[in-house]
Amino acid sequence: MAGLTRERRTAYLLGLPAALITAALFLVPLALLFAVSFTGADGFSLSAYARLFGSEHYLWVIGNSLQLALITTLVTLVIAYPASFAIARAKGVWRSLLLGSLLLPLAASVIVKAFAWTILLRSTGIVNNTLIALGLIHEPIRMIFTETALVIGAVNVFLPFMILPIFAVVAQMDERLTEAAATLGAGPVAAFWRVTVPVTLPGVIAGIALVFSLTVSAYVVPTLLIGERYPTLPSTIAKAYLLTNEGSFGAAAGVVLLTIALAVVIVSSRLGKAPGAAR
Amino acid sequence: MKTAALILSAVLAVAACVFLLAPLVVVVLASFSPTPVFDLPTTGASLRWYGRIANLEGFWPALGLSIEVAAVSTALALVVGTLAAIAAVRGALPYADAFAALLVSPLMMPGLVLGIALLQYFRAVGFDAPLAGLLVAHLIVTLPYVARTMIAGLSRFDFTLIDAALTLGCTWRQAIFKVMVPALAPSFLIAGLFAFLASFDNYPVSIFLTDVRTKTLPIKMLQYIEEAPDPTIAAVSSLILLGTIVLLIIADRAVGLSRMAGTSD
Structure with missing residues (x-):
């Protein structure tokens, strides 16, 4: 330690507690x-992975998780992209109202929100009653414990995570860019695709990565809105540890889930740094 | 065409916000339901479900435990995370970027995976103390929020201001408390708020680390909803929501909503 400068020694001391906590409670576990996940009855074994990838049931489960994450990501993107421009342009009270109605649901408990959707979507619930009152349907349709309910709930819970990163880049975008494109002869469509989209792409990529990895890891929303009918990787992990006590199988499912979530984050951060996406 | 696009995006923005707020409004309305079947109070409102909260089995201990775990882990994370953020931003640390990425990386971890990893680990090292285990686990839930927000806040802070304060006759202590602390207070507050809420609402990590006697509020809530959902749960949810709104209003008064939207990416 004698060779260290005073600044460097201070930096080590300041960083040490956090480094120790992260190592002991994150890296080692x-x-x-x-x-x-690579352990069987007697030492090293791939049996947990063989069970996961060798059975149609668990391939279906992995497919369920990916499908839910993909649909949720697409739906939130379609809503969030245009909405972010309006929120970024809004001034004064409107801006506060819009931002407030993004941040409050974000801060609110996931369990509370999922519970609310079970009330909204039940057969005598508000959505059904409204549709009947509007004459769109004649008798209540089954909504809770369906794929539709699941997607509605997931979009509701994860939409702010798509809007906020896109809003952040749109709010910083120089509006004169599109004007310059127009002056230089670009029509509105060309200006949008060749100027607005590339400039806002980093926010879009960040939003996609965030929503996809959050949805693929979601446990509370599928549990309350669809349940056993639509098993996902998270529900499989929870079951393996809490009910059937199959540690190695649960760990393998966890590693697969982790790999999916991390792959999305890593690929997106590469894409975000690609020359075409540079701001 | 440009006007049409603007109007469409404004309509979508308002619709998105209504959609986001809908479940929160519904929970509050259902909590005043006069009947046990979540009717919206069309035939008068009732406060009886709020009176029944106290009868929910295990509610008060769960609430107390959640507040305790969230408060203690957030306080520790704020201290440890802020110090680490200073180390990561000041540049004296080798591989500072990698260090910063490491501190924030648990945020990218699926909560359940963190939960089972900690469960395995605690079992392997023979650590069998539910309350301490929960507190320690929530430290790794809260620390990344603090690290992320404080690193962002500190990288906007101009450290030459401290030198300026020293040149102008401040002591080190004065320079820190009169220049650095006020400039970083908003980030500190946001970091604390998000860390506290992340811990208070955490289900996927806690579920693997609790026993019969130590159950946090989210775990009890999910249990109530699965066993016998009645408007009492809506009343509890409304109270949690009220607490969240109070915290957000305090944060808004202190730092402004735009700043929060910018740092909660």
């Missing part, structure tokens, strides 16, 4: 989980 993850390494152990990884090791456990």
Whole structure:
């Protein structure tokens, strides 16, 4: 330590507690989980992974998770992209109202929101009653515990995570860019695709990565809105640990989930840094 | 065409916000339901479900435990995370960027995976103390929020201001408390708010680390909803929501909503 400058020694001391906590409570447990996932009855074994990828049931489960994440990401993107421009342009009271109605649901408990959707979507619930009152349907349709309910709930819970990163880039975008494109002869469509989209792409990529990895990991929303009918990787992990006590199988499912979530984050951060996406 | 696009995006923005707020409004309305079947109070409102909260089995201990775990882990994370953020931003640390990425990386982890990893680990090292385990686990839930927000806040802070204060006759202590602390207070507050809420609302990590006697509020809530959902749960939810709104209003008064939207990416 004698060779260290005073600044560097201070920096080490300041960073040490956080580094120790992250190593002891994050890196080591993850390494152990990884090791456990490769453990069978007698030492090293791939049996947990063989069970996961070798059965139609679990391939279906992985497919369910990916499908839910993909649909939720697409729906939130379609809503969030145009909405972000309006929120970024809004002034004064409107801006506060719009931002407030993004941040309040974001801060509100996921369990509370999912519970609310079980009330909204039940057969005697508000959505059904409204549709009947409008004459769109004649008798209540089954909504809760369907794929539709699941997607509505997931979009509701994860939409702010798509809007906020897109809003952040749109709010910083120089509006004169599109004017310059128009002056230089670009029509509105060309200006949009060749100026607005590339400039806002980093926010879009960040939003997609965030919503996809959050949805693929979601546990509370599928549990309350669709349940056993639509098993996902998270529900499989929870079951393996809480009910059937199959540590190594649960760990393997966890490693697969982790790989999906991390792959999305890593690919998106690469894309975000690609020359075409540079701001 | 430009006007049409603007109007369409404004309509979508308002619709999105209504959609986002809908479940919160519904929970509050249902909590005043006069009947046990979540009718919206069309035939008068009733406060009886609020009176029944106290009868919910295990509610008060769960609420107390959640507040305790969230408060203690957030306080520790604020201290440890802020110090680490200073180390990561000041540049004296080798591989500062990698260090910063490491501190924030648990945020990208699916909560359940973190939960089972900690469960395995605690079992392997023979650590069998539910309350302490929960507190320690929530430290890794809250620390990344603090690290992320404080690193962002500190990288906007101009450290030459401290040198300026020293040149102008401040002592080190004065320079820190009169220049650095006020400039970083908003980030500190946002970091604390998000960390507290993340811990208070955490289900996927806690579920693997609780026993019969130590159950946090989210775990009890999910149990109530699955067992016997009645408007009492809506009343509890409304109270949690009220607490969240109060915290957000305090944060808005202190730092403004735009700033919060910018740092909560």
